[in-house]
Amino acid sequence: MLNNxxxxxxxxxxxxxxxxxxxxxxxxxxxxxxxxARGATPKQQESAFAGYFFAAPWIVGFVIFVIVxxxxxxxxxxxxxxxASGEPAAWKGIENYREIIxxxxxxxxxxxxxxxxxxxGLPLQMGVALFLAxxxxxxxxxxxxxxxxxxxxVILGFNTAVLLCWRLMLNTxxxxxxxxxxxxxxxxxxxxxxxxxxxxxxxxxxxFFLGMNTGKYNLLTKVLEAGFPxxxxxxxxxxxxxWTKMSVILLMVWGCGTMMLIFLAGLxxxxxxxxxxxxxxxxxxxxxxxxxxFPLLTPYIFYNLVVGLIGSLQIFEPIFVLYRDNEPIVSSTxxxxxxxxxxxxxxxxxxxxxxxxxxxxxxxxIFTLLQFRLxxxxxxxxxx
Amino acid sequence: xxxxxxxxxxxxxxxxxxGATILMSFPLFWMISSSLKTVEETNSPGIVWIPDQPTLxxxxxxxxxxxxxxxxxxxxxxxxxxxxxxxxxIAAVAYAFSRVEWPGRNVVFxxxxxxxxxxxxxxxxPQYVFFNKLDWIGTFNPLIIPGYFAGGAAMIFLLRxxxxxxxxxxxxxxxxxxxxxxxxxxxxxxxLVKAPLATVATFLFVGLWxxxxxxLIYLQTIDLYTLPVYVSTLYNINLTTQPWPTIMTSxxxxxxxxxxxFFLAQRYILESVVVSGLKG
Numbered sequence: 269m270l271n272n273x274x275x276x277x278x279x280x281x282x283x284x285x286x287x288x289x290x291x292x293x294x295x296x297x298x299x300x301x302x303x304x305a306r307g308a309t310p311k312q313q314e315s316a317f318a319g320y321f322f323a324a325p326w327i328v329g330f331v332i333f334v335i336v337x338x339x340x341x342x343x344x345x346x347x348x349x350x351x352a353s354g355e356p357a358a359w360k361g362i363e364n365y366r367e368i369i370x371x372x373x374x375x376x377x378x379x380x381x382x383x384x385x386x387x388x389g390l391p392l393q394m395g396v397a398l399f400l401a402x403x404x405x406x407x408x409x410x411x412x413x414x415x416x417x418x419x420x421x422v423i424l425g426f427n428t429a430v431l432l433c434w435r436l437m438l439n440t441x442x443x444x445x446x447x448x449x450x451x452x453x454x455x456x457x458x459x460x461x462x463x464x465x466x467x468x469x470x471x472x473x474x475x476f477f478l479g480m481n482t483g484k485y486n487l488l489t490k491v492l493e494a495g496f497p498x499x500x501x502x503x504x505x506x507x508x509x510x511w512t513k514m515s516v517i518l519l520m521v522w523g524c525g526t527m528m529l530i531f532l533a534g535l536x537x538x539x540x541x542x543x544x545x546x547x548x549x550x551x552x553x554x555x556x557x558x559x560x561x562f563p564l565l566t567p568y569i570f571y572n573l574v575v576g577l578i579g580s581l582q583i584f585e586p587i588f589v590l591y592r593d594n595e596p597i598v599s600s601t602x603x604x605x606x607x608x609x610x611x612x613x614x615x616x617x618x619x620x621x622x623x624x625x626x627x628x629x630x631x632x633x634i635f636t637l638l639q640f641r642l643x644x645x646x647x648x649x650x651x652x
Numbered sequence: 653x654x655x656x657x658x659x660x661x662x663x664x665x666x667x668x669x670x671g672a673t674i675l676m677s678f679p680l681f682w683m684i685s686s687s688l689k690t691v692e693e694t695n696s697p698g699i700v701w702i703p704d705q706p707t708l709x710x711x712x713x714x715x716x717x718x719x720x721x722x723x724x725x726x727x728x729x730x731x732x733x734x735x736x737x738x739x740x741x742i743a744a745v746a747y748a749f750s751r752v753e754w755p756g757r758n759v760v761f762x763x764x765x766x767x768x769x770x771x772x773x774x775x776x777x778p779q780y781v782f783f784n785k786l787d788w789i790g791t792f793n794p795l796i797i798p799g800y801f802a803g804g805a806a807m808i809f810l811l812r813x814x815x816x817x818x819x820x821x822x823x824x825x826x827x828x829x830x831x832x833x834x835x836x837x838x839x840x841x842x843x844l845v846k847a848p849l850a851t852v853a854t855f856l857f858v859g860l861w862x863x864x865x866x867x868l869i870y871l872q873t874i875d876l877y878t879l880p881v882y883v884s885t886l887y888n889i890n891l892t893t894q895p896w897p898t899i900m901t902s903x904x905x906x907x908x909x910x911x912x913x914f915f916l917a918q919r920y921i922l923e924s925v926v927v928s929g930l931k932g
Binding site: 273274276277278280281284285288299303315316318319320321322323325326327328329330332333334336337338340341344351400403404406408412414415416417418419420421423424426427428429430432433434435436437441442444447448451522529578581582584585588589592593594605608609612613618621622625626628629632633636637 | 837
């Protein structure tokens with residue numbers, strides 16, 4: 269019976285519940301005994317019991333699933349621990365960290381890719397999010413319906429199945445995206461010129477970033493030598509290292525719904541009187557946006573920037589679904605978490621993987637602290 | 653001319669909004685349309701918006717595919733089991749942080765908020781070793797059990813905020829009537845926070861249903877695969893012709909629960925995203 273995976277997990281789940289309830293009572297009784305010893309009133313004792321009784325699941329989970337693993341991984345990050353070898357871990361000092369920061373090409377690639385997504389992707393994503401938020405803020409009929417349509421991609425976004433649909437759509441030869449680009453280019457020549465100009469800009473920028481990965485800029489010179497793209501050129505979305513990151517950015521822009529809602533909240537918080545006063549002074553809609561709305565939105569822009577940056581360190585699903593098994597391409601687009609997964613679970617080098625985890629943790633900690641600093645600005649609901 | 657300006661403006665606005673909606677929902681349309689095509693049509697260089705003769709071949713095929721059906725069952729099973737435990741434990745912890753005054757509450761609450769800074773991925777390596785020691789690799793346990801310990805600080809926070817707004821007098825009068833904390837929690841407070849509970853449940857459902865990384869690490873045999881893991885194996889880079897109609901059919905069937913849940917809960921979700929500033 270224990271061989272049946274479903275019954276097995278049901279039994280473990282029941283045992284877990286029993287364990288949690290007993291720790292709840294245990295912590296509760298302990299808290300009551302301590303408060304009684306301190307001479308608290310019966311009502312205070314009862315509150316101490318209830319508080320620890322209800323908070324126990326989190327407290328116990330925090331110790332088992334956060335504190336203990338983090339301490340162990342901190343220790344392992346200074347060793348050469350490998351799960352398969354069966355040998356005890358040998359102390360290596362800061363060797364793992366030195367290797368990651370100074371010599372590890374995969375890690376450096378993931379850093380440069382994150383930089384690319386931040387410098388190129390986030391402004392695009394935020395621009396679209398802000399544009400949609402401004403449209404929705406006009407308070408038209410059916411606004412809720414449009415809002416739902418713009419937020420739906422966030423729900424679907426990182427589902428494998430939906431990502432595979434993007435894989436189909438982004439096929440270079442037969443994918444619908446390139447088909448549409450070809451069709452419009454053929455019937456409206458200026459669009460074709462524009463699209464090829466964008467292709468050139470995109471490839472030059474990406475080739476430059478790929479050069480930062482390796483220190484060799486021969487791809488960049490190749491792109492520049494090829495010159496202006498030929499008539500029939502289309503983006504090589506999931507096919508060329510020059511385009512892999514742009515495909516991820518396309519997915520990010522598609523899933524900009526959360527950012528849009530944040531911007532929408534920001535726009536709602538702008539006092540109406542400011543716009544009315546500007547109208548009296550004869551300001552145009554454009555001036556109102558740039559002189560009033562935009563400055564008041566900067567805290568929200570900061571917030572989205574920091575959250576988006578942390579998000580791009582953690583991207584995993586799109587890279588796995590679009591590029592896995594595609595060896596020459598995947599290194600051009602890996603994120604830090606993808607790199608962590610690849611190194612930790614292909615060779616089970618726990619020591620090295622732990623060190624990568626800690627580097628990611630510290631980076632995210634820095635950005636989160638930055639975000640908390642800025643939160644004072646973004647949570648202010650009264651502008652005055 | 654000036655008279656027509658508002659009308660022109662709203663026409664332009666609706667045109668832009670409709671255009672954006674079409675672009676944003678295009679993948680969904682393409683997914684459904686492709687699931688009704690033949691393999692030749694999906695791989696042809698011409699554009700087939702809607703197939704002339706829609707075929708349900710991919711659907712009948714996938715309903716005979718044991719691996720797909722099993723992975724669908726696995727997903728439903730693991731998401732349900734995980735969701736129930738996580739939701740109840742989160743509701744309990746949120747109660748402790750909002751309705752009870754206990755010594756050390758502020759310290760523990762601060763600790764809980766600070767765990768939001770820890771990316772879950774930083775814990776996967778040591779947790780893998782831990783679950784390996786428990787002999788839990790190749791079982792559903794690592795995907796389900798951690799949630800039972802009130803996994804998800806942001807969700808606790810969201811629910812706590814809602815519970816904190818309920819007037820204190822309610823509990824006090826219940827105490828006078830002789831109710832205990834468990835009764836107050838289950839019979840008075842929880843029914844009053846149904847909407848936030850629905851929001852938290854939706855976020856948890858979406859996260860669990862879409863989850864790829866943990867199932868990928870822990871479920872190592874095809875009979876345990878959840879939908880995202882199984883569906884990702886349908887696309888095989890070594891094939892010259894991908895079975896796109898089958899892949900897109902499985903994609904449609906995978907997204908249906910997500911879309912239903914989203915439509916049922918969108919009212920709560922769209923408001924709470926801003927309150928908590930979290931990612932869906």
